[in-house]
Amino acid sequence: MPKALSFNTKLLLSTIGVVIVSIIILTSVNLWQSNQSLTNLGLSTIGAVGDTLYRDIEIQHQLTQEKVHADLATLERELSNIGLLFINKRQAQTMTIVNQVTQAQETAEVPSMFVGGNRIDDHHLVDRVQQMAGGTATVFQVLPGKLLRISTNVRKTNGDRAVGTYIPESSPVYQAVMRGETYLGRAFVVNAWYVTAYKPIKDIQGEIAAVLYVGRPIMNPQNRKLIIEASMGGKGQAFVYNTQGEILLHPDESMVGKRIEDQSFGDRLLSVTNGYVDYDSEGQHTLAYARYFEPWDWNIVVGITDDDLLSKARQRIYIVSAVAATALLGLAALLAMGVVRTVAKPLHRLEAYTREVATGNFNATIDYSGRDAIGETIEAVRTMVADMKHKLGYARGILDGMTTPCLVVDTSERITFINKECLAMLQLDGPPERHHGELMSQVFYNDPTRQTVVGKSMKTGEITRNLDVQIKGHKGGLVHVLANIAPLADLDGKIIGGFCIYVDLTTIKEHETQIHQQNERIAQVAREADHISEIVSSAAEELSAQVEQASRGSEIQSSRAGETATAMEQMNASVLEVAKSASNAAESADQAKEKAAAGEAKVRQVIAAISEVDRQAATLQQYMSELGQRADGIGQIITVIEDIADQTNLLALNAAIEAARAGDAGRGFAVVADEVRKLAEKTMNATKEVASAIASIQQGASKSIEATRSATEAVGRSTRLAEESGQAMHEIVRIADATAGQVQSIATASEEQSAASEEINHAVEEINRISAETADGMSQSAKAVSDLAKQALELKRLIEGLNE
Structure with missing residues (x-):
């Protein structure tokens, strides 16, 4: 580089040269990284969609289990309201019964079963439970090696009630209830899989004489829609198959019921239970993500082809890269001169100042006497910091000045502020700062896994007013309080925490x-x-x-x-x-x-x-x-x-x-x-x-x-x-x-x-x-x-x- 060139020119030319080389290298690397990023993005996307589907299915399973528990309690209550159960062997009837698994038929002598003096061979009880709760219900009579349906609202494929069908003794359901246990889980009911509960019932002689069943179908319209409509920006698809290789759900109805091993990609999918897999389907390379949901025996697969994932994105990347390289080359010269001459130094000072403020040092200072845009920016930053300091101090003063019990938690329900009055209400000693960072459920209920109303309020964004709560203090005392709970949001409306204030009603209750x-x-x-x-x-x-x-x-x-x-x-x-x-x-x-x-x-x-x-x-x-x-x-x-x-x-x-x-x-x-x-x-x-x-x-x-x-x-x-x-x-x-x-x-x-x-x-x-x-x-x-x-x-x- 000639000596006659000034320092600014040398610096400018050097900067432009570095920028040119950087643009070429960065563009090449960007193209390669973009391709990898798009692939990784695609994997992350299908992984996120797959995990979301898995969580949704898991939530559906939990909700279904809760409904099943409630249905079982309803059926038990309605049965107990009728009276005691007993079997009259002298009043037997001959029936043709059907094995629900093998469909084999046989003839059996079935004693009459009575509850409160009434025969249980009609369907008023199970239909009333279905009207009240919405699920399926059945009353089984225990026969040697069989659980016979004598009253049910479960329907066969032809629409008739499944009365006369039985569960054989080889079923885990039969084995569990005959041990006196309540069976909870997935079970095959007549012609479909259900989330079920089977509970044995004893007669007046203390023998297991009947079994109560309630269940909800796994393959309901909501779960079907959840799988079929799953996509990534309108691209890709999701489907489900079980461990026997049978495809249960697929956007293409013609695929339902087929065997996964009969497909060209079957071996690749069967080799992975949880994780990513790629395979060729109909001549197209496909990226897929699989998750196995054990309670339902579902293998959930989310996939997308390379064309759907990368083709349009690659074209846009090439065009954008070329335009960006040209634009950057021109801007580099202009920006280099400005940055070298005036911008770099004050901006570095501004950066250091903002870093100090970000760490909580609101007493930090910055000196800049210029009246240009940088000076205005620095002044604006100073004003912003002063305003933040005033508002934070004001908020802290309000919290410190609260004379009623209150606390503030973050989105993970960990305490960020709690006053002495709240500790006194909980019968806790020591400074409030000692409990900062602790879970609210641990401090209030000594149970870190317990769900709190604050957490629910942050999830729903709703305010809870005048909630009457009884809290057991850490020293054994019982406190009656009126709780008011509200979520805290930033200026963008994003939930950043929760606020609780309590009114002690113990004296009023006394x-x-x-x-x-x-x-x-x-x-x-x-x-x-x-x-x-x-x-x-x-x-x-x-x-x-x-x-x-x-x-x-x-x-x-x-x-x-x-x-x-x-x-x-x-x-x-x-x-x-x-x-x-x-x-x-x-x-x-x-x-x-x-x-x-x-x-x-x-x-x-x-x-x-x-x-x-x-x-x-x-x-x-x-x-x-x-x-x-x-x-x-x-x-x-x-x-x-x-x-x-x-x-x-x-x-x-x-x-x-x-x-x-x-x-x-x-x-x-x-x-x-x-x-x-x-x-x-x-x-x-x-x-x-x-x-x-x-x-x-x-x-x-x-x-x-x-x-x-x-x-x-x-x-x-x-x-x-x-x-x-x-x-x-x-x-x-x-x-x-x-x-x-x-x-x-x-x-x-x-x-x-x-x-x-x-x-x-x-x-x-x-x-x-x-x-x-x-x-x-x-x-x-x-x-x-x-x-x-x-x-x-x-x-x-x-x-x-x-x-x-």
């Missing part, structure tokens, strides 16, 4: 529980007060009646007091007559003395006779007591016999049940058990009659004992009275002597009694006055009690209103 308990207590007190008010009302009414009765009694008493005063006046006159009669009584006293002496002798004879009666009555009472004790003993024996008869009847009933379970083998034992039961019933009836008679004897004995005891007591009293009569007669003789003198004193006493009668008359008048006052007070009391009754009724009405 208060609700307390209020509920207080309301129950108030209701209880109201019920008790209502009861008390009824009692008060009743007592007030009764008291009112009693006061009214007392008032009437007072009035009667007042009337009687007046009558008594009149009677006392009459008694005064009678007292005077008594004095006159006293003298006559003296004469009668002498005669009474003589009669009393004779009576004393008779009384002594009566005392001797009554003593003998007393002794005989005591002996009779002892005999009657012994009779009562023996009657009680007989009653206890009768009670024991009744208990034995009850137990015998119960044992006979249990024996009859066991004999019924044993079938024909227990028929004789059932007859014996029935006779034992009848004998026990006769024993119980006879025992009841004897017990009734014994009870009558006991009652009679009790009455006799009581009468004897009363007679003994009466005789005792008669003895004592007779002795007292003897003494009294002796006293009469003695007193009769003194009677004459006392009669003389009666006249004097009668005069004194007349004076006392006058005083009694005055007292009776006073009583009459007091009785009138009492009657008036009783009237007022009756009014007060009536008011009390009204108040009690008002209290009851108020309490009834409170209860409402």
